Amino acid sequence: MRVKAIFISGLTVAAALLQAQNLDIVAAKQQTWKVGEDIPFTVSARVKNGELYKDGTFTLSFLNCGDRKISDDLTIDLSKGNPAKFSVKLDHPGFILVKASKYRGRDGKESAWKNKPFAPLGGAGVEPEKIRPGLECPADFDSFWQAGLKEFKNAAIEVTPAPDVRRKNFKVSRITVKFPDGSGIVSGYLSFPEKPGKYPALAGVPGAACVSGYPFGPKPHWSSPVPAIELHVNVHNFPVPVGAKEQKTAFKRYTKSLGCAYHFSNASQRERYFFRNVWLAVSRAIDYVAALPEYDGRHFAAAGNSQGGGTALVLGGLNKNITCVVASVPALCDHGGWKLGRQAGWPQLHNSLNGKADEAMRYFDAAFFAARIRVPTLVSVGFVDVTCSPSSVYAAYNLIPSKVSKRIFPMYRSGHSGCREFSKEVSQFLRTELTR
Secondary structure, three states, X not given: OOEEEEEOOOOOOOOOOOOOOEEEEEEOOOOOEOOOOOEXXXXXXXXXXXXXXXXXXXXXXXXXXXXXXXXXOEEEEHHHOOOEEEEEOOOOOEEEEEEEOOEEOOOOOEEOOOOOOOOOEEEEEEOHHHOOOOOOOOOOHHHHHHHHHHHHOOOOEEEEEOOOOOOOOEEEEEEEEEOOOOOOEEEEEEEEEOOOOOEEEEEEOOOOOEOOOEOOOOOOOOOOOOOOEEEXXXXXXXXXXXXXXXXXXXXXXXXXXXXXXXXXXXXXXXXXXXXXXXXXXXXXXXXXXXXXXXXXXXXXXXXXXXXXXXXXHHHHXXXXXXXXXXXXXXXXXXXXXXXXXXXXOOOOHHHHOOOOOOOHXXXXXXXXXXXXXXXXXXXXXXXXXXXXXXXXXXHHHOOOOOOOOEEEEEEOOOOOOOOHHHHHHHHHHHHHHOOO
């Protein structure tokens, strides 16, 4: 890859401040690019009031899909011009992530960028439609998961009213699925519209920060825009308390009992890896909902964000009741991206576990479940996402069969987050798919 820099002089000057403010790294067009094509970028550094810095330096580094360097670093000297322009090219399908160092003033002091709303990152996709997973799907992938579904077919489920949990226009119950081997549970909430009738359904699990960082409740990340039965299941092996403080305490106790972050628990053993029983239990809960008299028998969405987005892809390929999928910035995709110099999706099992889970992880790649999806699917991807790299998302999306009604929503300047425009897309998608 080659980087070419051009500095623009004679632009607005700002008074020096002690703290670096906003840095924008923007590709010339919001589009994807061809292999070998020059991709023009503009980088501008602004102080709090929006004026441009007249001096100071910072360094840009260029990473292949957020992982390996693909070029020498480029130093930007703002005294030579602000904004500055540079161009990048990539000789294979993938994503270029442009990452900035801290701002260094004339006095040599460094300060961090205070970016809002976008991170001090730039990104560009190069023929992303050609990206494929870094690992091969195991030959016994289907038989492994079918055996699991059979094992969980009659897993015990408890549903009890939850009068202490309030949700407007819904009656809420607690739901618990017990693992058949007695090793644990998943639990969550089952919400029914107050008005009697038959309804579509929606199922999801939360993102990874839920319970540890933000509270878990009956409303899924993506809730139905039309009245629907909603199943929201936490992934952790303990009954979820109502209060946020109590949830954090329970999560800390739970993590201590595991001896590691939950998403690494037994990762080298396919029969015991954390997500095996979780996904099978959630699938069992979906089957339970699909057999309820309140279900309309025709419309069932799997929807989620991040960890929940990856799980939505899994459920779309695993459970025959699912009729549509929403997966925003999905995690758990392309665990083998490291083989091709790319950052794998969260939780980056190879790098985190020094390759000890490389064989088992192939059975838990959401990309291989995506290949088995046969229903309408909507996916979002952040072009500067450093948690679930855009290459990992495309590796999964591209495996969804072409005959399936599928759509990917590119967020050219977003990281591991959403945007208002995509929220509107989700609402319209679910409205259509849950009422057609």
